[in-house]
Amino acid sequence: MSEAKEKLILETSKGEVVIELRPDLAPNHVARLKELASEGFYDGIIFHRVIDGFMAQVGCPHGTGTGGSDKPNLEQEFNEEKHVRGTCSMARSASPDSANSQFFICFDDAPFLNRQYTVWGQVIEGMENIDKLERGEPVANPDKIVSMKVDTDVG
Numbered sequence: 001m002s003e004a005k006e007k008l009i010l011e012t013s014k015g016e017v018v019i020e021l022r023p024d025l026a027p028n029h030v031a032r033l034k035e036l037a038s039e040g041f042y043d044g045i046i047f048h049r050v051i052d053g054f055m056a057q058v059g060c061p062h063g064t065g066t067g068g069s070d071k072p073n074l075e076q077e078f079n080e081e082k083h084v085r086g087t088c089s090m091a092r093s094a095s096p097d098s099a100n101s102q103f104f105i106c107f108d109d110a111p112f113l114n115r116q117y118t119v120w121g122q123v124i125e126g127m128e129n130i131d132k133l134e135r136g137e138p139v140a141n142p143d144k145i146v147s148m149k150v151d152t153d154v155g
Contacts, residue, residue: 022119044146077118
């Protein structure tokens with residue numbers, strides 16, 4: 001397969017991060033992320049939960065992990081993709097069908113998440129910038145997404 005894959009370009013307070021989208025795994029989640037990114041939803045949102053050796057979570061408009069976008073929650077699209085370093089997956093509450101706008105990026109392998117959360121992408125550039133994010137739960141001095149765009153929207 002030589003076709004170019006769509007990507008999300010995140011400009012974070014620590015530098016650029018490029019995520020390859022996987023609509024083959026989670027078409028509805030990828031569509032939602034692209035929609036929210038093109039609307040500017042993620043611009044300025046903080047990484048509110050960053051746990052060393054585990055993951056960095058972002059996507060709550062309140063910066064607390066308690067909210068999402070004004071769009072309806074998504075039905076789960078659990079898949080066989082493994083949660084490894086750089087995996088991008090949707091956060092949710094106890095309900096499998098509660099993902100909305102929050103997502104996380106794995107710092108390390110997290111096999112206990114496999115088939116429990118919807119994997120929708122993989123960091124292909126800039127993982128060292130994710131590694132630099134301030135840690136905490138909540139984070140005292142949080143880093144943020146300055147802007148998040150779909151690569152096809154970048155001029």
